[in-house]
Amino acid sequence: AQTVTQSQPEMSVQEAETVTLSCTYDTSESDYYLFWYKQPPSRQMILVIRQEAYKQQNATENRFSVNFQKAAKSFSLKISDSQLGDAAMYFCAYTTPLVFGKGTRLSVIA
């Protein structure tokens, strides 16, 4: 079975600084998708970024980018120029049906 591991239960970052959230996964598949979701206090799941495994280029979405290392099965999320609104739970997830990691709670310090 596929598993997703997020080893950082909590992280904090100063406003305007950069933070990286870690994620590793285990799979025997060669083609799959990886996602980062944000869950603010409202608990609505918001897609932050997705990566297709067959694409070597790392995905980017504005201030969010990933470092996808397929051989290492690593998929980290980098948030640049952190903003107060970035404070939330962040979940790494593997393909569909989505399997989620345990999440990382990100705090942004003004």
Add this chain to the structure above:
Amino acid sequence: GAVVSQHPSRVICKSGTSVKIECRSLDFQATTMFWYRQFPKQSLMLMATSNEGSKATYEQGVEKDKFLINHASLTLSTLTVTSAHPEDSSFYICSARGPGSLAYEQYFGPGTRLTVT
């Protein structure tokens, strides 16, 4: 596009009663829907996958007789918690898989907070 709604957003019921949660894809046809459960400060756990017109597939450890899932149309799936008990209190989130080229992506409803007293 790709909006998923859930109703109700909050429900309180007495122990022993049943409660139904609806999940609708508003602007697309969802052949596959998923139900997740999330306890406080924990991650989302997949409960079951339902395909339109077919019986749901439950994850290991999920009681299919307690959590009845019906996916009768391409836009509606329901989760019925039967004979609810306080330990069933949780946050339930539905998700729908997108159509065609979006089939790799899941769209989430806003969730339903169930409290069993």
